[in-house]
Amino acid sequence: MTRTVYVNGEYLPEHEAKISIFDRAFLMADGVYEVTSVLDGKLIDFAGHAKRLERSLSELDMRSPVTTDELLEIHRELVRQNGIEEGLVYLQITRGAPGDRDFVFPDPETTEPTIVLFTQNKPGLADSPAAKKGMKIISIEDQRWGRRDIKTTQLLYPSMGKMMAKKAGADDAWMVEDGFVTEGTSNNAYIIKGNTIITRALSNDILHGITRAAVLRFAAEAQMKVEERNYSIDEAKEADEAFITSASAFVMPVVEIDGVALGDGTPGARAARLREIYLEESRKAAI
Template sequence: MTQVYLNGAFMAPADATISPMDRGFLFADGIYEVIPAYNGVLFRFEEHLIRLERSLAEVDIRNPHSRAQWRERCEQLLRANGGGNLSVYLQVTRGAAEKRDHAFPSPAVTPTVFMMTNPIAIPAADSPETAVGARAITLDDIRWARCDIKSVSLLPNSLLRQQAVAAGASEAILLRDGFVTEGSASNVFIAKAGTIATPPKSHAILGGITRDLVVELCHQHGLALEEREITEMQLRQADEIWITSSTKEVVPVIQLNNAIIGNGMPGPLWKALAHHYVQHKRRLCGLDAPNAHD
């Protein structure tokens, strides 16, 4: 990463500074998005921007840019960092006020806008026949009641993810009142007896862009899918478990806590979905074009 974006200017990361009075720093008063780009092409950009707009509206932060302006800045940042396969992280906070006060500044201050890129590792779905799968653990969902807002207030998520890492796992699948909500940084799918299921959208989960694409692809290709509540027992007895996110796409989970899922290998439904996902991505991002960067 050679360039970041901060409040209208592109600069080296070391030159990007914000006020200590910024409410994102003091209160985690802000929202964010992570948009993948393949071959320099933003993937599901409109869907990410719709979610960005919704999150901003839910916390009453003024959207500082139009969709066209957001796209222009994202594409310029991608070019400044070499293009290819990168994720764009963008964050909008309420801005810096003159004094620390829980109440919003009145009159409103100018939002702070920060953007950066990170390389995207090769996802498991790109090589379904050689993918080895991931390990997850279950933990109680200790987060707040508005997980549908993509807030920068991620301390509970970080604590949960760290518990997973300390246990030798890559993700924590969260349970609330005996039902699956989502992962610490992912949505959750299960498959049982040929039918795929994922928890319905609610305030308890973030409406994942990749989650929604997986739902769309299942419907398009005749894979049986239900959006319904999933109990802890149904999770434990699943034939397959998947976790989804914008940068990791669709990852098979082959071990939950100390139990092997299925036969301990990525399952057939995941392989079918992975094929459809990769084909969709390649079409949208021109990855089959001459000189495309895989």
Template sequence: MSQVYLNGAFMAPQDARISPMDRGFLFADGIYEVIPAYNGVLFRFDEHLDRLERSLREVQIINPHSRAQWQALCEDLIARNNGGNISVYLQISRGMAEKRDHAFPDPPVVPTVFMMTSPIAVPAADSPDTARGYGAITRDDIRWARCDIKSVSLLPNSLLRQQAVAAGAAEAILLRDGFVTEGSASNVFIVQSGTIITPPRSHAILGGITRDLVVELCHQHGLPLEERELTETELRQADEIWITSSTKEVVPITTLNGHPVGQGQPGPVWKALAHHYVRHKRRLCGLD
């Protein structure tokens, strides 16, 4: 039976209880992180913890654990759920207050910590030479102005992703003032004339851990890369489009709004990057 973690205890999911007075429930006053593990080994753990700590600082929630404690909790939860290829979801809310008030509780209350796991499906990048492509649609970016914080306030993202699902697509790629920001739950890359282009880090996008790894791999292997503003026109005329996330890794988008991207199949630059990504992951997680 699977187990989750809540406020100091491991338990069955059906036994987990959180008060309706918790500010995560009332205000979406919390942050989250998703950390993949392969072969039971946490992947890019330090980078995920960097982002978690930054999100907590930005919303002024006290970090309830040290790094060593977070790692021990993640590894314990993975072991209790049989290891393998699995993702760990961490959510930290500001905690339960005695009354509903927009202002933070004073004195501060104890944060609520919830953790669970989910199996990771085999990513497209694991088989670069036989992978199929996926569809995406474009939509206006209707989210708030601090998308760099990994907040649990995800209603706009959910609405946008549901529009993609309703259109038979895998993702909604978001546009703001004529520029690409990111996907509803991913970062975006394109390839144009052999050069890889991705929007730069800013308040308009979440600093993706997989995004950053792709940037590192491009530099390591001499793949031309530009981090700069990406226009809607460039997106529509791209030879290749990719989206990245921690659990789906690097996904080729082969149709955009129902029209083929490039040749309508995963492109050669994506295949090259995917091979580098898989080798890196396998080496770090003992999968060779």
């Protein structure tokens, strides 16, 4: 089956989709993106992703070529045309291709952005075997640029981090800066001590995760204490449980950090319960 994608106002077969070689996302990583999960053919946390997209564009003095309502309709149409029951919708907006390569970008009001969306079909996304087994992670130095709160397409170092983890026989990596964990390569990171969830506070140092916001809200409703503060890898190794959150992984337990097993080395009860709650509540609110 040929996948239908969306490029600058057109729904096209993927093999017909093209953008300019002068597009600034290609030349300068001058673009932002969002990934929205699909469960039961419906979009999870779309409003949160749309709001964060708007913020990312604003921080880079970039404008959106579509309204939020139009964006929702494009998402839904791609899900429909591609028959997605469980999967992802990837969205990318760039500053466009205003002309020849130049570090200085033009007035955003006179430059037409590029917008691209495509789906990824992932049956079994909610019932992931990895969630039952748990993840093994390693720690690496955080060498990314300083504005990690903007969801840009500058993903080379996170990609390298995932490859470091794979080479070490692990599933992913947590990044460390000035002695403290920032986040995972494509996810927010948490530890649990007793009945307390500990995660780094929001700042320019980490992505303001949409799944993060929902999970912390659900945790508080479930009478779990939440502490937003810095913590080290050594503290993480002594935790009772750990987990990560992201739009595609939801809540994923972590069972090992730098070769040290957490608890008995299996997914903890609190992380597993948070995953259940998140999936249940998100399905109710899906659109």
